[in-house]
Amino acid sequence: MSPTVDDIRAAAGRLAGHVIETPCLPSRTLGELAGCNVFLKFENHQFTASFKERGALNKIAQLTPDERARGVLAVSAGNHAQGVAYHAERLGIPATIVMPRFAPAVKVERTRGFGATVVLEGDTFDDARRRGLALAAERGLTMVHPYDDLEVIAGQGTIGLEMLAQQPQ
Structure with a gap:
């Protein structure tokens, strides 16, 4: 079973104000190497310098x-x-x-x-x-499993929601 988009949206609500919305910027170099548009999500800006805190917080908050x-x-x-x-x-x-x-x-x-x-x-x-x-x-x-947990996965999935909002093309 996988979390739904609604689960991820609910997680985003729980995380709001506790993790930062990190920048999502184009990488010209990687884009040229891959032959497509490449965007990087700078999760190293989180307090713990990792996206992992998103899933941890979503699980713990519930x-x-x-x-x-x-x-x-x-x-x-x-x-x-x-x-x-x-x-x-x-x-x-x-x-x-x-x-x-x-x-x-x-x-x-x-x-x-x-x-x-x-x-x-x-x-x-x-x-x-x-x-x-x-x-x-x-x-x-x-x-609090690092990856095999629906609440943790939904928390990590908030990165995708941010990316879609920041780079809708």
């Missing part, structure tokens, strides 16, 4: 009061971790982030800087994922 009180958990080596941690902190929701041991130190520190509890686990991403699933089940935490 939690029930009970789910918010228990907290959220994500498994990520970087950008999704930061998006979840940042918006959970903003909304006063406890966040646990499971990261594989190979996660870049700067990503680990930035995630901790947003108030998340970081658990470094495993030599592979699958090891970290297994630990994250177990922790979420043990503690009753809501899993």
